[in-house]
Amino acid sequence: MLEIKNLSRTFFPGTVNERKALRNINLTLGDGEFVTVIGSNGAGKSTVLNMVAGKLQPDVGSVTIAGKNVTKMADFRRAKYIGRVFQDPMAGTAPTMSIEENMALAYARGRFRGLGAGVGAKRRELFVEELKSLELGLENRLKTKVGLLSGGQRQALSLLMATFSEPKILLLDEHTAALDPQRAALVSRLTNQIVERHQLTTLMVTHNMEQALQLGTRLIMMHDGQIILDLDSEQKQQMTVKDLLGEFEKIKGAQLDDRTMLQ
C-alpha cells in the first residue's frame, strides 16, 4: 500500500549546519499494516511522515501509494489518499466552524467541491452515526463551534475526520503527545478501534514507547536518519519498554565509543 524507496534528505547542505535527516530509508507497508515509529529527537521520524504527506521533498528516492508514484505530487493533491492527524490538537480542525461543518470538510476529501450544500440532511445522518462511535456526545452538539471543544475532544474529532472517509494511508504524528494522560489514553483507544474497523494502513510516530508497543502490528526504531530496528507483530509482542530502552542504550553506547575513538 505504501512503498518508500531510497529516501534521503540533507538539510542545509554545504553549510556548517548541514544535517543528514534521512539516509536511504526503505520501508514497505502492506495493506492494513499498522506501523509505530519510535526514535529520539532528530532521528528522522517526522521527516519520513512529512515526505509521505508531501510537506517535504526528498533529495532522492520515491514514495508510492497504492501503486501510484506521488513523490512529485503537491501535498493537497495527494491528500485524497492520505488522512493526517497532527500533534497539535488545534491543527486538525477549523475552530470557527461547527462540528458538522468540519465533518463536511473532511467528507469531501479529494473530491471536487462545488456549489452544492456542504451539510445536507442525508450527510448529517452519516455524521451523527460516525460521531456516535467516539462516545463523547459530540453527535448532540453538531452546531457547536469546534473552537469551544476541549483539546481531547478536538483531537478525537480530528482522528474521526482523518479516517471516516477511509484514506489509503493514515499518518499520525505524535497525535497524543499534547494531551493529558487520561485523554491520551482515550485517543489511543479510539485510534486502535478506528484503524481496526476500517483496516487502515497506518504510520504512527510516537515518543511514548508503551504506546508504540501497545498499538499496531509492527514497530520501527529510527536513529540518525536510519531504520535501526524493525519488529514484526510477534517480536513486538515479546518486547517490553525495558527491552526497547536497552536498544536505545546500545546506540548511545556506540556513539560514546565513537567519541572515545576520536579522542
Add this chain to the structure above:
Amino acid sequence: MITAVELGLIYAIMALGVYLTFRILDFPDLTVDGSFTTGAAVAAVSIVNGVNPWLATLLAFLAGMAAGAITGLLHTKGKIDGLLAGILTMIALYSINLRIMGKANTPLLGEDTLISPMRNAGILGSWTSIGIFFLVSLVLVAAVVWFLHTEMGMAMRATGDNQEMIRSFGVSTDNQKILGLALSNGLVGVSGAVVAQYQGFADVGMGIGVILIGLASVIVGQAILTQRYIWLAALAVVIGAVLYRLVIQLALVAGLEVNDMKLISAVLVVVALLLPKWKGFQKIVKSFKRTPAPAAESKEEVRTNA
C-alpha cells in the same frame, strides 16, 4: 439623512466584499481602492457607449474579479506579501482606470442608468428608494451566506481558518484565496459601478480610502452584532455600512468639512477597533446581548482542558 442611508446601502455591497477577504479569508486586501474605481470606470464608459446599464454593471463585476485575481496570483504564485500584493495592484489600477476612461472623469448626465428610472419616478431620496436599496443588499447578503455554506464556500472559510488542515483534506488554499479575492473585488466593482450611476459620474479618485470605509463597516458591524452565525455577521456588515454613513453625516452636520471625511473614517476605524477592548464597553455590551454567558464559559473550558 435619507441620502446617507442610500449611500450606506450602496457602499454595503463593497463592504460585503471586504468582509469576504478581511473576515473569511483573513486577508487584508488593499486592492479595493483600485477595483472600486475600476468598476465605476468600466460601468460609466460602457453606459456612455450605449451598453445596457445592467450589462455595464455585470462588466464592472467581471473587471473587479480580474483585479482581485491578479492580487491573488501575486500573493499565492508570486509569494508576495498580501498587503504588498494589494498595494501593487491598487497602484497599477490607477493608471489602468485612467486608460479605461481616457480622462480623469466620465460624466453620466442624461444617460440611462440603473438609478435613472428611480430618479425619473421621483422616488430617489425617499423611503421607497431606501426599501429598494435595502432589498438589493439583502439579496446580496443572502447570496454571500448561501455561497459560504456550499462545499466551495466552506473550503474558503476553512482556508481563512486553518490552512494546514484544509490542505490535508485536499483543498488548494492558493486557488481558494484567488477565488475569494476575485469574488470580493467583483462585489467592490459592482459597488463602484452603482455609486458612479448614483452620483452621475465616475472619477479616477473616487476609490481613495474606500478600503477604510469597508473596514469601518465590517468592524463597526461586528462590534454591534454577534458573529455567531454567518448570516448575522454578513447582515452586520450592511448595518455597519449604513451606520458609518450616518456618523459621517452627523460629523458634517456638526461642522466638519467634506475634506475631513478621510480623517473621520480613520478615527472611526480606530475607535471601532479599540473600543471593544475597553472593559467598560464590554460590560455595556454584555448587558445588551441576551446570552453571552455560555460562550464565555466554554472558552474557559477550552483553556483548562487543553
